[in-house]
Amino acid sequence: EAGVAQSPRYKIIEKRQSVAFWCNPISGHATLYWYQQILGQGPKLLIQFQNNGVVDDSQLPKDRFSAERLKGVDSTLKIQPAKLEDSAVYLCASSTHTGELFFGEGSRLTVL
Amino acid sequence: AQKVTQAQTEISVVEKEDVTLDCVYETRDTTYYLFWYKQPPSGELVFLIRRNSFDEQNEISGRYSWNFQKSTSSFNFTITASQVVDSAVYFCAPVYDPNAGGTSYGKLTFGQGTILTVHP
Numbered sequence: 001e002a003g004v005a006q007s008p009r010y011k012i013i014e015k016r017q018s019v020a021f022w023c024n025p026i027s028g029h030a031t032l033y034w035y036q037q038i039l040g041q042g043p044k045l046l047i048q049f050q051n052n053g054v055v056d057d058s059q060l061p062k063d064r065f066s067a068e069r070l071k072g073v074d075s076t077l078k079i080q081p082a083k084l085e086d087s088a089v090y091l092c093a094s095s096t097h098t099g100e101l102f103f104g105e106g107s108r109l110t111v112l
Numbered sequence: 113a114q115k116v117t118q119a120q121t122e123i124s125v126v127e128k129e130d131v132t133l134d135c136v137y138e139t140r141d142t143t144y145y146l147f148w149y150k151q152p153p154s155g156e157l158v159f160l161i162r163r164n165s166f167d168e169q170n171e172i173s174g175r176y177s178w179n180f181q182k183s184t185s186s187f188n189f190t191i192t193a194s195q196v197v198d199s200a201v202y203f204c205a206p207v208y209d210p211n212a213g214g215t216s217y218g219k220l221t222f223g224q225g226t227i228l229t230v231h232p
Binding site: 042045104 | 154162
């Protein structure tokens with residue numbers, strides 16, 4: 001079974017530029033999550049989708065971050081404009097009703 | 113505010129030693145779930161266990177065991193006869209939601225993590 005796919009694995013941008021990350025969850029997983037993991041910290045939930053609807057985006061900085069999950073499958077997380085403090089690994093995860101989250105390898109963002 | 117404390121920032125052991133990773137959490141919820149995840153150097157988080165707050169039975173899975181003490185709000189993780197491949201960052205993560213389950217599973221509150229290094 002294929003795991004959660006994310007791209008790109010690494011991205012370096014200047015502050016105030018924009019960036020987009022893509023996630024393809026495990027086939028059949030209705031729930032998709034985006035987490036932000038800053039170096040030395042645990043992951044923090046940014047947004048949770050159930051199919052193509054948003055369940056929770058309370059910790060998403062909506063002035064600069066946006067996410068969508070078209071057709072309830074793939075998802076895109078965008079940051080515009082990026083700030084230095086956005087440097088982190090962005091983790092995508094998916095799950096079924098059993099609650100076990102399957103994580104991708106993450107997209108590492110460096111903002112200079 | 114809800115909080116998870118993994119007091120051990122880093123632990124270093126020699127292969128075959130037993131090691132216990134501590135996790136203390138704070139919650140006002142009566143119903144919650146507790147998770148442990150492993151993050152090896154590759155960066156991918158790997159699910160290890162999920163425990164319901166109603167179930168205080170200890171669990172053993174191979175070299176892994178978990179001790180859940182609701183009275184002290186602790187959910188400690190022990191690796192017996194550690195191996196080099198156990199080297200990783202380990203996260204304790206409660207789900208704080210009175211309706212935990214279903215779509216609430218993903219709202220994990222991760223601790224800072226414990227870096228475990230197992231030397232040959």
